[in-house]
Amino acid sequence: MPSEMFTQLVDAHYTPLFRFALSLTKSSSDAGDLTQQTFFIWAKQGHALREEGKAKSWLFTTLYREFLRGRRRAERMTALEDLGPVDADPPAPEVDVVTGMDAGLVVECLQEVDETYRVPLTLFYMQDLSYKEIAEMLEVPIGTVMSRLSRGKAQLRAALARKESGAKSKVVPFKNTTARKLS
Amino acid sequence: MNNEEAKFILQGYRPNGADAGDTTFVAAVEQAKKDPALGEWFAKQQAFDAAISAKLAEIAPPADLRAAILAGGKVTAAGAATQRAWWNHPVWMGLAACLAIVFATAVALWPKQASAFGDFIYADAKLSATHGGQGHETSRLQAVLNDATTRLGQKLPINFEELSGTGCRALNYRGHEIMELCFKRDGVWFHCYIARIADYPMVAMTDTPTIVDRDGTSVASWKDAEHLIVVVSKSGRRSLEALL
Numbered sequence: 339m340p341s342e343m344f345t346q347l348v349d350a351h352y353t354p355l356f357r358f359a360l361s362l363t364k365s366s367s368d369a370g371d372l373t374q375q376t377f378f379i380w381a382k383q384g385h386a387l388r389e390e391g392k393a394k395s396w397l398f399t400t401l402y403r404e405f406l407r408g409r410r411r412a413e414r415m416t417a418l419e420d421l422g423p424v425d426a427d428p429p430a431p432e433v434d435v436v437t438g439m440d441a442g443l444v445v446e447c448l449q450e451v452d453e454t455y456r457v458p459l460t461l462f463y464m465q466d467l468s469y470k471e472i473a474e475m476l477e478v479p480i481g482t483v484m485s486r487l488s489r490g491k492a493q494l495r496a497a498l499a500r501k502e503s504g505a506k507s508k509v510v511p512f513k514n515t516t517a518r519k520l521s
Numbered sequence: 522m523n524n525e526e527a528k529f530i531l532q533g534y535r536p537n538g539a540d541a542g543d544t545t546f547v548a549a550v551e552q553a554k555k556d557p558a559l560g561e562w563f564a565k566q567q568a569f570d571a572a573i574s575a576k577l578a579e580i581a582p583p584a585d586l587r588a589a590i591l592a593g594g595k596v597t598a599a600g601a602a603t604q605r606a607w608w609n610h611p612v613w614m615g616l617a618a619c620l621a622i623v624f625a626t627a628v629a630l631w632p633k634q635a636s637a638f639g640d641f642i643y644a645d646a647k648l649s650a651t652h653g654g655q656g657h658e659t660s661r662l663q664a665v666l667n668d669a670t671t672r673l674g675q676k677l678p679i680n681f682e683e684l685s686g687t688g689c690r691a692l693n694y695r696g697h698e699i700m701e702l703c704f705k706r707d708g709v710w711f712h713c714y715i716a717r718i719a720d721y722p723m724v725a726m727t728d729t730p731t732i733v734d735r736d737g738t739s740v741a742s743w744k745d746a747e748h749l750i751v752v753v754s755k756s757g758r759r760s761l762e763a764l765l
């Protein structure tokens with residue numbers, strides 16, 4: 339694979355991939371490893387992908403599969419699908435509150451969301467993939483993605499509300515948003 | 522669609538507007554424009570989603586991650602290349618060995634295959650009493666061949682599938698069809714055989730007609746881009762040469 343093409347690919351996708359990996363692993367170093375691993379797999383076999391436009395989906399899918407491969411929690415994930423209905427519009431913090439929050443704190447809230455919902459939710463908020471592409475990547479029906487987004491947002495709102503109430507009593511600014519361990 | 526259904530759909534609408542052209546959202550977005558309560562909910566939802574997206578976008582990867590990926594990628598790609606070239610893989614090596622055997626067999630049998638093809642046509646031409654196709658495509662091509670200005674070896678307007686499907690006389694040779702139709706020039710009957718090159722790759726023909734004589738029968742054969750064409754005459758070599 340020509341090195342210029344690889345460099346272009348890395349430059350275009352390594353940041354969103356890292357953010358996605360961070361939401362999965364909850365650790366900056368693990369997220370970095372997972373991102374690297376994804377590109378190394380590409381370096382080994384990515385040339386077999388004939389459609390350049392599919393590279394983004396391929397990278398996200400590969401990263402997610404690598405994450406799953408390194409961890410065994412399938413039973414719990416299946417069980418989560420059987421949870422009850424979503425609370426109708428749970429109370430959400432005002433947008434101003436979210437805007438005023440530290441980015442690291444928001445990511446921590448995102449990481450509190452159950453993984454089944456967190457994966458599509460993170461991809462949705464990164465805005466790189468449509469709900470259809472997310473469905474393809476996770477190999478689930480579109481309706482399932484919509485449902486998971488709905489449940490994921492409800493859990494995220496609840497987590498933000500908890501953080502907000504906690505922050506009122508104890509404010510700990512988080513200035514460095516790069517390369518940190520979040521849990 | 523009620524408002525709950527619209528909400529279910531709209532919460533999948535990315536706040537950067539990337540889904541604006543997606544037909545799944547059109548009806549729900551229109552409903553949000555018309556229904557004030559739904560519109561307010563959607564506006565809040567979009568603002569909330571945009572705020573989360575903006576926060577997520579603030580997360581920067583470690584400063585050394587890019588360099589590590591690029592360096593590691595080079596090493597990985599180089600390692601993959603030196604591990605084993607694609608053609609050196611056992612699967613490909615096995616396939617190459619098989620192809621070599623097939624090729625050697627084909628070369629050995631080539632003259633026999635081509636000869637057998639000729640023998641088949643020669644034998645059929647002798648049974649002209651059984652000939653006689655029909656169909657509009659057959660008639661159309663017959664008219665072209667009957668035309669005194671049509672020369673052997675020139676590009677003929679052959680539509681093999683149409684001939685096959687509309688009643689042209691078809692012979693089955695080694696599992697593939699050969700079309701046969703007769704035409705007449707200056708009172709002499711000729712038998713024209715048309716096969717697809719792809720069906721008989723072992724049969725070698727040239728672009729220009731080659732005439733051979735056999736037991737009082739003369740055979741002209743050539744090929745175009747897709748077809749093998751053989752014209753047989755029982756009226757001697759001169760009758761075929763007159764059509765060149």
